[in-house]
Amino acid sequence: MRWNSLVRRSLPVWLAVFTMGCSSEADTPDDPQPKTFEQEMEAWVSTTVSGMTLEDKVSQLFVTYIYGQAADVAHPKNVEAFKEDTPAKVVKRYRPGGIIYFNNDTRDNIDNPRQIAAFSNGLQRAALETGMHIPLFIATDQEMGIVTRVGPPATQFPGNMAVCAGRNADDAKQAAAITGQELRALGINVDFAPDADVNSNPLNPVIGVRSFSSDPALASEFVAAQVHGYQDSGDRTKTVSSTAKHFPGHGDAATDSHTGLPVIQRTKEEWQQIDAPPFRAAAEAGIDMIMTAHIQLPKIDPSGEPSTLSRTVLTDMLRNEVGYKGLVITDSLEMDGVRIMHPDADLPVLALQAGADQLLMAHDLGLAVQSVMNAIADGRLTEARINESLLRILRTKFKRGILLKPFVNEDEAERSLGTPDHLATASRITDRTVTVLRNEGNVLPLQAAPAKVLVTGVGAVPTAALSDAFNAHGSAATTQAIKAAPSDADIAAVVAAANQSDLVVVLTNAMTATANANQKKLVDQLVATQKPVVAVATRNPYDATYAQAPAWLATYSPSAGSMQSVAKVLFGEVPPVGKLPVPLPAANDPATIVYPLGHGLTW
Template sequence: MGLALSVAGCTSDAEPVAEPPQGMSEQELNLWVSATMRRMSLEDKVSQLFVTYIYGQSADAVDPKNQEAFKEDTPAKVVEHYRPGGIIYFNNDVRDNIDNPKQIAAFSNGLQRAALRTGVRIPLFIATDQEQGLVTRIGPPATAFPGNMAVCASRNADDAKTAARITGNELRAMGVNVDFAPDADVNSNPANPVIGVRSFSSDPALTAQFVTAQVEGYQRSWNVLQTVSATAKHFPGHGDTSEDSHSTLPKIERTKEEWSRIEAVPFRAAAQAGIDAIMTAHIRVPKIDPSGEPSTLSRAIVTGLLRDDLGYKGLIITDSLEMEGVRKMHPDSEIPVLALEAGVDQLLMPKDLPGAIRSVLAAVQSGRLTEARIEQSVKRVLEAKFRRGIVIRPLVDEDDVLETVGAPDHLADAARITDRTVTVLRNEGNLLPFRAPPANVLVAGASTVAVPALAASLQSRGSRATSKPTGTTPSDAVIADAVSAANQSDAVIVLTSGMSTNAAQQKLVQSLVATNKPVVAVAVRNPYDAAYVDRAPAWLATYSSSTGSMESTAKVLLGEVAPVGKLPVSIPASNDPNTERYPLGHGLTW
């Protein structure tokens, strides 16, 4: 049947929720949820509250890591045995689930068939972190965008919506129906080591505008089967930390009034836009919850702030329960129970899935948790699966996936969007745009991806471009080699990444500037780098080291496109964090 998504205020005026797909009524949704829950055992219900990792790239491929973690050989057997509510895909050295679009589609179908073979016959959430930019799990040929802060630099919320629509469309074609995006954190702390360019902005209202646009892009389409569940993260807001919750338990010194004015704004907007899910953060907010518990385990935050204050009715999922931020105060067996007591619905990546399931079952059997409390969350899980069309059509067409993923119109949209992200912060003596491609240009700097990519883009435009990746901490010998190459060049472009806290990169830029060659510095990650070497005649910010961002940078350098990017954050002076070197909204053009 043809399925379409409409939006209506089903829970409250402040929070629209997706209606059932066209052809299916609210009554049919309720009947399916009720009938499904009646045939579920307590074990089935508890299992739906977990989203787990698996090992391998095929549902039926044997991987010894699955046996070690789950006492089952294949991903399909893990699904059949534990009947989880969802699976998450990764592409790292530890868990490499991703090869290419057709493989992902086949893998997703294999996992869904395994879920449908179980007695409960409930299809899976299949999730990944496709924020774009810095956090991108599925690379080319999938369409790449430069990430949140970059897109926000355009000040074009329609670009954010288009990027989310294309990303969601391509994910769904591969059988991925949940994206753990967008990041709704307000990056108010320039020293933030884990959010940075993953955030849209340091301005709460601007962040909220772009979060809303992405929720609409991910979740609203004429065809629900081309959409994914969006997930705003990391509640109550990870933007004002100077520590990484992957390795420790950060603390945010916000009062509730401050939180309401800053961190709450994008999450409130996401709830009002009808977002399917919100993810918790493993951070402490002692002025809101004096217990010191991480937010994920805090009833004062999960229920008090998110449910009661913001009125959010949708699905609440934890950030990974493998992260040290949530494991600092409690054993792994206790964490799932505490999260459910706090008001969470789904538990992402427990360190020990079998043990976590046993812990929750034991808490129900002891009376610590009631079965009614479990059913409350199970109902939200089932409703979200039904509304997103996963129940109606859990499988995807493996033969058609490449017609969607990396489609020419998607790539063209991505290039146009990326062209609008480049921000010119400084242009002393009108150095830019170059009136002609420099005959000999050195491209040096931190990124092993961006340096050769920008050199190739300039080479294709007629320059003889020398590529010298120097690494993020160049030695004196590496710096001397770059300086020697600069002396033989007509112009120098140096890329920085995290230079604000890196003396070696600062020395590299200063040494290149000292050659008296025309030097253009480009911050390809956090724009805060631009405050640290003011003597560079020109400074650009791309917020991204992707090949697409480097192509757009070449266009700006040579005047093919006029820069329109404006800073989504303010950049403090390097010697005084209370003084602005470049204010929010700053951006030059020609």
């Protein structure tokens, strides 16, 4: 569908907003005062709500997944999940408030920029054709780093902990601004980012480098910077709604809430000091959305309910203590952390009773909508309660310019992504993230390109990228990527190659004493060869306390861009300036800190 055709189809929405936006010029002598932005918003919201049925209102409370990559192309899994074959028909049947995009094998919505833009336009067209004339939230999880849904040619940045290592909050703001602008060019108007969790547990299986820091003040500074980057970087129709997650704080979890229900033994005072500050900072920065966590806090809420379903957490703590007035969205209602205690039919009702406004990824959308309708009919919920959430949803859509500009220019989509300026900014930011933890014997920086280099470790992408960088400097680099849990045969093959090399660089990823323990064995055996060994923790910096390589670096990211920055640091082209955003405790003694918060060597 061409751009002008899309505009014609959305004329009722465009004309309504244009009329409001031009009110200062159209004022008559009887109405000489120009309307403020807030007055225009409230006028539209009031008019819209008055024309909605109860089921229309309830439908806006849901943000759903969908199958396929084109609005009008059938996908068999849509029939199974929604009893409709195309994404457009799903939107017209259920009239949800939003859609979430994924890039995984199950729900693969993302291919290339033009496809994403066309898909977004098709879904918005379907939403506007329902008669409500309310555009969709179109969301994704583009946290950057290890949680990235839209890959190249979109500009790729390292994740939160990496950016925080650079200790420049403006880097966080710039990365968010570019990411938000590029997402909006694809028709995506909500980013479920940044992660505002304070990673206080080094063994956290699901947050880790998604967090900025274990220090509440550092995390707060960088969260606020990213909120402003996502939401306040120019024209609101070219920005995205930012979403701080996962309230009240997932950073001390020892269980992944995708597969279980984490129990966090925080006291109220500990929560106020450790976990609450980044969410307060997000609220003060004017964030559009806050996402809930599926965790238990037994010392704060003895009910045992997951926070997503807890009135103590969502109303008493988030609304009343933090003072947040914006939109609260649940984490996915498909996750085991929230389904473990209640049937699917109860989850949306309990979440709304707790204080949530929007419900993400109900397992059975039809059942979920009907459950809310039933709860209103029998008095567990009221229409007034539904209206509270609906008003927050509509105001957010108006403020973010989604009503004004629901469609994007498909011809411009690809040209808006990965521009030279954006890529140069990403490179500068990534160069500042590399942290040198150890440099025994001043092995680094390299004084000359080694003749033969072995690049090994976890991941085909990072090992290949680093090998390419060595080759570009004149070395002959051999690449031997391994699995996260290498076998003894894998280790023997790598060690044999190391014996024929002048330098060994080994990349680790999420190595602990119990998980992926053979990565430690690999590093130990490489060190035993007496060859110069440089180890690089490409995800969790905690890896550096599990094996004693003479040189240790941390990148917090396994991306190709991070490996290019590693090469610059190794060859002395840029000085390492990264500082640890978390302390690194000894592998077998959490009370002993090997590398403190803020540690980082340079040259």
